[in-house]
Amino acid sequence: MKPKVLVAFKAREEDKMIIENYLSGLAEVVYLHEISQDELDKVLYDVEIILTGSGRNLTEDILSKTPNLKFIQTLSAGVNAIPFHLLNDKVVVASNAGGNARAVAEYALALILSALKKIPLRDRFMRKGIWLRRMPHELISNKIIGIIGFGHIGKELAKKLKALGAKVYGINRSGRTDLEIDCIGDPNSLDYVLSMSDIVVITLPLTKHTKGLFNMNKFKLMKSNVIIVNVGRGEVIDQKDLFEFLKKNKEAIAALDVWWTYPRELDKETFQDYPFHELENVIMSPHVAGFSPDVRKEVFEHALINIKKFLLGEEIRNVVNKLDYI
Numbered sequence: 001m002k003p004k005v006l007v008a009f010k011a012r013e014e015d016k017m018i019i020e021n022y023l024s025g026l027a028e029v030v031y032l033h034e035i036s037q038d039e040l041d042k043v044l045y046d047v048e049i050i051l052t053g054s055g056r057n058l059t060e061d062i063l064s065k066t067p068n069l070k071f072i073q074t075l076s077a078g079v080n081a082i083p084f085h086l087l088n089d090k091v092v093v094a095s096n097a098g099g100n101a102r103a104v105a106e107y108a109l110a111l112i113l114s115a116l117k118k119i120p121l122r123d124r125f126m127r128k129g130i131w132l133r134r135m136p137h138e139l140i141s142n143k144i145i146g147i148i149g150f151g152h153i154g155k156e157l158a159k160k161l162k163a164l165g166a167k168v169y170g171i172n173r174s175g176r177t178d179l180e181i182d183c184i185g186d187p188n189s190l191d192y193v194l195s196m197s198d199i200v201v202i203t204l205p206l207t208k209h210t211k212g213l214f215n216m217n218k219f220k221l222m223k224s225n226v227i228i229v230n231v232g233r234g235e236v237i238d239q240k241d242l243f244e245f246l247k248k249n250k251e252a253i254a255a256l257d258v259w260w261t262y263p264r265e266l267d268k269e270t271f272q273d274y275p276f277h278e279l280e281n282v283i284m285s286p287h288v289a290g291f292s293p294d295v296r297k298e299v300f301e302h303a304l305i306n307i308k309k310f311l312l313g314e315e316i317r318n319v320v321n322k323l324d325y326i
Contacts, residue, residue, distance in 0.1 A: 002028045008052040022304035026311045055082030071310050073303050080206040084325045093320040098152035099302035100290035105156035107289035108231045111255035115227045120283050141165030146197030149204035169193045199227040206233035207324040216241040225251035231289045234259040243274035255283040
């Protein structure tokens with residue numbers, strides 16, 4: 001009997017083709033949204049592997065009915081939505097870090113350039129008939145750009161930044177990288193990198209170690225005209241402290257693609273606890289950096305290769321340390 005893989009999101013037809021192409025002959029694939037309520041308990045009982053988006057839809061009801069579950073693979077790079085407290089010790093969880101790195105890195109670069117050139121602000125004023133021609137814009141060359149979370153996304157971004165003449169400082173857990181950049185450090189070097197950087201790019205996942213890491217103490221280390229770009233997770237930044245910092249430092253800019261509060265329903269009007277939308281020095285987008293159709297196939301393949309490795313008993317990538325989340 002082949003192992004059963006549950007696809008726990010509403011897959012498109014093109015997604016199904018990719019999934020079944022990779023897992024054909026190795027596993028039986030079932031789709032959660034196609035299972036009738038009468039058959040659900042029976043099907044879930046045999047599930048050994050779950051492929052999920054972010055893990056947000058892995059409810060207690062589903063997990064309590066999968067006693068044979070061994071492996072969870074996400075399509076997202078972040079796994080903070082997975083209910084780790086509901087998993088037993090035998091379940092291995094892997095993220096999809098690197099799957100959409102190219103898309104997120106390009107988007108981060110776009111946010112950096114938009115902030116340096118003040119394009120969103122100029123656009124808003126032009127729509128009112130006001131020409132801000134005397135407001136200067138800056139070059140990216142020779143800017144020091146600190147990338148906090150120098151992993152897959154950080155490396156992809158660094159390659160692009162170096163090609164444009166920027167200086168790249170990175171922070172990761174090990175303090176080492178095989179990429180030639182200007183400075184690499186571990187978390188002990190974070191304060192130094194923040195104080196030196198003209199632009200701070202945050203690509204960190206949300207864990208119990210990173211939640212609220214960027215608070216007023218960290219903002220006070222930064223330059224008063226710093227550009228802060230966040231394409232990691234909203235909650236790694238203290239929301240109130242960032243709002244107060246931006247209100248006080250008008251020359252600073254925050255370019256944010258990730259947030260603290262999300263709409264419960266798509267297209268429903270949603271704001272944050274603090275009115276960032278009223279600040280001229282904030283560039284806002286609705287968590288779309290990684291959702292490029294150009295890399296959708298790449299994202300799926302990256303995750304499915306890992307599932308295939310698991311099925312074949314090979315070493316898998318991006319295994320999550322549950323203790324970082326529990």
